[in-house]
Amino acid sequence: MIEKEFSSRVLTKRRPARAAEPSPESFEIPLTTVSLNSNFDAYIDIWFKGAPPDSPVQLLLDSGNSNLIVPRWEDIEALPNGKSDYQVLGATSEPWGCPANVVRGPIDLVTASGDTCTLQHCVFYACTGDPPSGGSRTANFGAGCLSPWTASKWNTPTGVNVTLQAPLSYNAQYPYVELNYAPAANIHGPANTPRVAAGSFLKAYKAKPLGYRMFDIIPDLEWMSLIPKSLRIGDTRTKWPGAVTRPIAMPIAMPIAMIDTGGGPVFLSDPNGYVYSTTWPDPEANPAWTSDSISCQSTSDGLAIELGDHDGSISYHINSHALPPTVRGLTLVMCKLNSYMMGQQGMNIGGISALANYILVDYKGRQVGLKPK
Secondary structure: OHHHHHHOOOOOOOOOOOOOOOOOOEEEEEEEEEEEOOEEEEEEEEEEOOOOOOOOEEEEEEOOOOOEEEOOHHHHHOOOOHHHHOEEEEEEEOOOOOEEEEEEEEEEEEOOOOOEEEEEEEEEEEEOOOOOOOOOOOOEEEOOOOOOHHHHEEEOOOOOEEEOOOHHHHOOOOOEEEEEOOOHHHHOOOOOOOEEEEEEEEEEEOOOOOOOEEEEOOOOOOOOEEEEEEEEEOOEEOOOOOOOOOOOOOOOOOOEEEOOOOOOOEEEEOOOOOOOOOOOOOEEOOOHHHHHOEEEEEEOOOEEEEEEEOOEEEEEEEOHHHOOHHHOOOOEEEEEEOHHHOOOOEEEOHHHHHHHEEEEEEOOOOEEEEEEO
16 A cells, blocks of 8 residues: 555656756755654655656655665666766675675755755765575665764775765755655554555755754764664653763763654663662563563653753653554663663664654754754
8 A cells, every 4th residue: 555655756847958047046855754653764866867757766854864775776787878877886784684786976856846956976876686684675765874984984995985874864955955854644644554644754955944943963873863862651750761961971871862764662771770770651562673672661641851962951752642543652771781772871762753843954064953843
C-alpha cells in the first residue's frame, strides 16, 4: 500500500529552466511521512543529474546520520553521463554495512515550487551490494551536523583525506536548514494501519529565522548532540542525568542528547540508575527493539526535557495525552544500557521530540536550535 501511495506522488512537476534570477531568501523541500503504530519516518526525494523526472530516489531523512547514502551505484553508472558527472574516489563499506563506492557528484532536489536545487560536489556513499547481514540496502539522507566533520573523514586508496558531510551542508549559500514535521494527528493513522502523509518539509535559509535558541554541538562525536540538563517524568523531576560539570576536554562518558529525527519515543542509557530502576506511573511494555539492551522499562507518561550547551538551555514538554489515541502508548524507554545509544551515556530525543519542536541546523556555525511548537 505504501509503495502504491508513493508512486502517485513521485511525478513531481519541475518548472522548466529559466533565465538567471536572484536566488530566494529561502526554499522548501517537501517531505513524506510513513507511520505505523507509534513510529513514523520522513522521506525525501533526490535525483541524479540526467535522471528522468519520474525516477526519484526515496531516502530516509535522518538527523542521526551526517552523510548521504544511496542504495544503488548501478543507477548512477547507467546514466548517459554517469561516469563523467560522478567520480568514484574508492570503495569501502557504508556505516550500516553495505559495500559501497565513495562518490563525488551533483545531487538534485525539487522545491515545493517546482524549481531544481542542485547540491554540487557532494561526497557520498553509493551501495554496490546488499549488506552482509541481509536485508535491504541503505537509503539515508543524513541531516546531522558534526563539529568538526573529521568524524566522517575517509582515506582514499591513494591516501587522500575525503570528508563526507551532510548533503545540505554543501549548499553554502543556505547554511540554515529547518526541519518541520506535520502535526501528529496528520501523520498517524489508526493502529496497525500505515499512513502516508504530506505536509512535512525542510526549509533552507540564507539567514537564521527568528525564534530559535541556538546551542553549540558537542564536538568530536559521530552524532549531532547537545547536553541533556534535566528530565521530568509526569510530575517528578528526576535526578537524571546527574551532575554535569564544565570539562577541560570533552570526555566520551559525558551524557549526550542525540538530536535524531528518526520516528519513535525518547530513549536513554542510565548506567548510574537515576531512573531505570524506579517504578514509574503509566508503565508500558518494552518495545521489541530493546531485546539487545539491559534492564529496560517504558512509560507513556508526559515528559519535560531540558537540554542545551554549557552557556544555556531550553525546555520543552511532550504531552502524551495531546497525541492521537493510537500513538499515546509510549513516550520514554529507560535502560541501564540501551544498545541504540552506541555505548554513550545519555538520551536520544527521538522522533516524538520532532513533533514537539521545530529544529534548526546551522551547518556553518556548527549549532542546532529548537523552537517548541
